[in-house]
Amino acid sequence: MQDITGEPAVGHGAADTAGTGRLLESLTRTGLSVLAGSDPSLRKLAERELSRQRAQLNLVAASSPPSPDVLAAQALGLSALTAEGYPGRRYHPGTEVIDAVERLAIERAKLLFGADHANVQPLSGSAANLAVLFGLLEPGDSVLSMELSHGGHLSHAARPASTTKHFGAAYYRLGADGTLDLDHVREQARAVRPAVLMCGGSAYPRTIDFPSFRAVADEVGALLIGDISHISGLVATGIHPTPFPYCDLVTTSTYKQLRGPHGGLVLRGPGSRVPGGKLDTWVFPGFQGTPDFGMVAAKAAALGNALRPAFAVAMERVARFAGLFADAFTARGLRLVTGGTDTHMVLVDLSDGSATGRTVSRVLEQIGILANKNLIPNDPRPASETSGLRIGTNHLAFMDVDDQDVSRLARGIADLVAELSRGGGADRHPGCPALHRLEEHAAAVVSAGHRADFAEGVPAP
Numbered sequence: 001m002q003d004i005t006g007e008p009a010v011g012h013g014a015a016d017t018a019g020t021g022r023l024l025e026s027l028t029r030t031g032l033s034v035l036a037g038s039d040p041s042l043r044k045l046a047e048r049e050l051s052r053q054r055a056q057l058n059l060v061a062a063s064s065p066p067s068p069d070v071l072a073a074q075a076l077g078l079s080a081l082t083a084e085g086y087p088g089r090r091y092h093p094g095t096e097v098i099d100a101v102e103r104l105a106i107e108r109a110k111l112l113f114g115a116d117h118a119n120v121q122p123l124s125g126s127a128a129n130l131a132v133l134f135g136l137l138e139p140g141d142s143v144l145s146m147e148l149s150h151g152g153h154l155s156h157a158a159r160p161a162s163t164t165k166h167f168g169a170a171y172y173r174l175g176a177d178g179t180l181d182l183d184h185v186r187e188q189a190r191a192v193r194p195a196v197l198m199c200g201g202s203a204y205p206r207t208i209d210f211p212s213f214r215a216v217a218d219e220v221g222a223l224l225i226g227d228i229s230h231i232s233g234l235v236a237t238g239i240h241p242t243p244f245p246y247c248d249l250v251t252t253s254t255y256k257q258l259r260g261p262h263g264g265l266v267l268r269g270p271g272s273r274v275p276g277g278k279l280d281t282w283v284f285p286g287f288q289g290t291p292d293f294g295m296v297a298a299k300a301a302a303l304g305n306a307l308r309p310a311f312a313v314a315m316e317r318v319a320r321f322a323g324l325f326a327d328a329f330t331a332r333g334l335r336l337v338t339g340g341t342d343t344h345m346v347l348v349d350l351s352d353g354s355a356t357g358r359t360v361s362r363v364l365e366q367i368g369i370l371a372n373k374n375l376i377p378n379d380p381r382p383a384s385e386t387s388g389l390r391i392g393t394n395h396l397a398f399m400d401v402d403d404q405d406v407s408r409l410a411r412g413i414a415d416l417v418a419e420l421s422r423g424g425g426a427d428r429h430p431g432c433p434a435l436h437r438l439e440e441h442a443a444a445v446v447s448a449g450h451r452a453d454f455a456e457g458v459p460a461p
Contacts, residue, residue, distance in 0.1 A: 031075075057446050059371045061230065061345045061392025062202065064259045066302075073301040074261055079294030086280060098293045105296050108303035109265055112236050114244050117268040117276035119283050120299050121291040125229045125253030126155035128264035128283075132225060132249055133163060135282025136196055136274075142168030144185075144194040144222070149375040150174045151204035151337075151347075153227065170194065174377050178338040180204070182212045189220045199247075200227035203374050203390055205322075205341040207240060214246035223248045223273060229264075231343050233257035233394075237312040239319055240343065244269030249279065257318075257344065257394055260302030263295045314397045318344045321393035321406045328410035332418045337376050337388065348389040349376050353421025357386035360420055367439035368446065369413070389417065401445060409445055412438035 028050070035043035058065070078101065083092040087099035102120060109118035122128035133143065143163075146152035150173045154161050159169070170192040175181035189197060197220075199213045210226060217224040226247035234240035234257070243250045250267040254260035266283065268276055284291075305311055319342070326340045329348055337347040350357060357373030364371050376388035391413070396406060415434040 055446065056368045056370055057442050058395040059369060059391045059393070061372075061390050061394070062256050063392075064233070064255065064257050064394040065398050066255070066261065066298075067259045067305050069301045069305070070260055070298045073298040074294045076294065076297060078297050079292050081293055082290050083293070084284060084290050086284070098296070101293060101297050101300060102291075105300035105303060108300055108307065109267065112303050112306055113250070113267055113269075114242065115250070115267040115269050116272075117279065119266040119280055120263075120296055121283050121288070122251075122264035122266060123288060123292065123295070124262060125227070125251060125256070125264040126153075127288060128251040128253075128266045129153075129155040129225075129227060130163065131283045131287035132251060132266060132279075133167070133196065135278065135286055136223060136225075137167050138195075139166055140168065141195040142170060142192055143196040143198060144170050144172060144189055144192050145198035146201045146204070147171040147173045147377075149379055150377045151201040153200075153202045153229075156198045156201070156227065168192075168194075174204075174338075178336075178377060179206055180209065182209065182216065185213070186216045186219070189216050189222065193220050194222050196225055197222040198225045198227065199243075200229070200231075202230060203345070203347055203388070204338070205336075205343050205345045205347055206338045207342045208243070210241060210243045210246040226250045227252070229253040229256050230345065231257065233259075233306065233311070233315045234319065234343060236306050237315040239315050245271040248272045248274050254299050254302055258302050258306055259398075261295045261298035263292075263299055265299070317397040318393050320403070321396050322346055324403060324407050325391055325393065325410040325413075328407065328414040329417070331411075332414040334414060334418060334421070344392050344394055346391050347374060347376065348391070348417060349387065350389060350417070350421060351376065351380055351387040354423045355417070355420035356381055357389045358384065360389050360417055363416070363420060363435065364413070367435065367442055369438075369442050371413075399445070405445060408441055409438075412441050 032043055032046060035046065078098060081094065081098055083090045083095045083098060085091045087102050090099070105120040106118045109115065109120060122131060137143065145156035148154065148159065152171065163169070170188060172185045172188045175184065197213065197217045199208055199210065208226070214224050224247045226243035228235050228243060228250060229252045231240045232252040235242055247269065249272065250269065252265050254263045254265060266279060268274060268279060322341045322344050325346045326336060329336055329346065335349040335352070337349050350360065361371055361373045371389055371391045373386040374388040374390040375383055375386050379387045381387045412434070416438050419434045
């Protein structure tokens, strides 16, 4: 098998992955050893963070475990080069190799998503969104996006964001059942007549209906932007419907589900009304200068991994495991925003109970489980407390666990959330037996399979 560079492909089997894992461990030890002499304070902090990651179970929906070759790519020294511009059109010398690296990332992004143009330079998903908005909109133009508390994102011209100082902004909200109400979106679009309609968000667990959004955009003469940061892996593997050819531009982060570095992409598909050349100028020089070429190399590694069959297997596990969590919560009488999930995410509605999202997330963290508080639609509590708990399964999918392990874990978390919602004990004492049961099982899951693919390869379905 060959990569798109024409070179033999690597890392396709468990043995190759095991070798990568051993090399990564060696590099980590070397790095810590260097810091021991030059910066012992930083070494201690790095060791603490590595220990924390290995001891805790990450159910944060906005992250995925970076693959070993992604971390190795970031350490190759490519970030040391300063060069603005694009391959073959740089403003600095010595760019032949990084030109090839960037072209490799571009071609892999296009192949993975079926795009005809890709910009791999954005330093984050938010930077990708902001570059697109500032490129597309003139002062006084308006954008219509999902309300932040209903699952939208700050970079979609949300009220607290600085973009609202320059552009008009309006927001659509979820329906009474917690799902997207396309009639309401259409009504808002007719009233606002936005230049840009955005779809996608950070806390919406259901499928995005891209064709219907395109119909609304066409009706009011708006360009359609799709942000797939949270579902990019599911989109890439066909588990979630593609935004192409409906969206004029598609943005994504590369770390939330693609197992890449913190960075972003802007993609254009066939039929887009936005020229690729304009898109590139919006990123550079329009919004940022020198890209981080270590990050670009790491993006290339992540995109290459996502093209492999093992990644598709893992994304199937992501969606299936999320369904097991949804089943566990509903079986305990806990309400879910949207009533369930089609993605990697479940959003638990705690508004009827005494526990807040902040309380539950803190109790879970006490026993080594990371999940975050989150606003829910029409949340009666402030953002510092919230009435929602957001759980994601991206990390679980790359651990050596099966459906039975995940179901037991989900039931344990659901039991604890239900007990806390009823006013049960929230600290380490016999008043909260669900806490102790869950702590034991979470520790077993972590010890049995934390980051299993670093040495063993993605578990079989």
